[in-house]
Amino acid sequence: MSTKIYSGLRLADPETSIYDAVKTVSRAIRASFAVVRLPLVAEQIVRIVDEGERGPENRLVFDDAEAQWLREQNEIGTHHALNDPLRFSICFGEASDGRVLAVPFHMNAEYDKALAATGLFEEYGYWNNSDRPENLSNDQWRKRREDWDSVLDPDDTFGHLPHWELVSLRETFSFEILFDETKTVDAYIEPRQRLRRLLANALMNSRDQTAGWSVFRAATADARTARTYVDALPDDSPLLPAPIGSFRVKYGDLPEPIALSEDVIAAARQLSDSPEEES
Incomplete structure (x- = not known):
């Protein structure tokens, strides 16, 4: 079995349920998303202003920026690595010892900071293509392998596990952005x-x-x-x-x-x- 779970996590408190974890994670990631989407939206508006055709005087540039964004995302396709760059998902699995493991999937470093700030998780990655970290014993490293093997399906995937996902593509240009006059x-x-x-x-x-x-x-x-x-x-x-x-x-x-x-x-x-x- 070829196991490489570099971003693996484990719930630090064995008493924390998956339901409570999802509740906390969803709040933290949504709050982070509300911040990290602003540079992306600004970039799209700037492209319209500096490089695109100008619309009617009473029309919001925001509307055309959103239309351009969604059109380009659709052209990229849902399976492309650059599609929906602010997407986030996390899956949870219960290891054979009862401890809950988790793997987040995203492309934004701010989400890692948001997860860390919840205090829910401890690092619990495992990989078999290089040496174990020096701070872990052979027994601890072997335990991690056994734990991850116990939650993977026969194809070495996590598709069968419960997960939470941020539906970010349509929410990137949320109208909430328009009502915050402190942001430019x-x-x-x-x-x-x-x-x-x-x-x-x-x-x-x-x-x-x-x-x-x-x-x-x-x-x-x-x-x-x-x-x-x-x-x-x-x-x-x-x-x-x-x-x-x-x-x-x-x-x-x-x-x-x-x-x-x-x-x-x-x-x-x-x-x-x-x-x-x-x-």
Whole structure:
């Protein structure tokens, strides 16, 4: 049996039931989700503002950002690793000794912090492709293997176990975000970051496609050039985009789109004429 459960956990208190654990975990993860979704939503709004077409003046940019997000997620497909990046699930199994084991599945480090803060769990991972941790004895390591083997099904999966899941895809753009006036898009995606991306795209689009550069090498070089150029701008530079404001911003409230002149693109392009990039 090939067992590699790096994120394995065990309920620290043997008296804690799975039901009580789910109740606590769901509260903690939902609270974390309400925070970690904000940068993602801000990113989608910025993409609409800086790169997309502008809609009617009274329309919320939020609505188009959500539509774009769901459309792209659907195109990625539910089985892709990048689909629904804020998803979370955790399964529970009772080992042969009666202790409850758990395995969380997610891609966000903040969820690990939220789980740790509950105080419910202790680390209980096991893997058989490398040495045991030095702080565990051979007997303790063997016990972990036996415990995990006792909850795995014959195919080495957890599909038969009870679990709790955060239904995050549709909730990422919850309207609750719109009613918190203390949060702004600009707090998550700052003006220099926006300008770096726009300039990098402009440099890429203006690049001579016959020069023999690979797409990856060209994109990397242009991103580096854009960062160097933008980071050297003073804080009062007119090139830096104006703030977007709250998540409730309407198209009619947006500042004028960022316009990068040919002179700016050419000036930035000069920075790329280095021996490193010509080699």
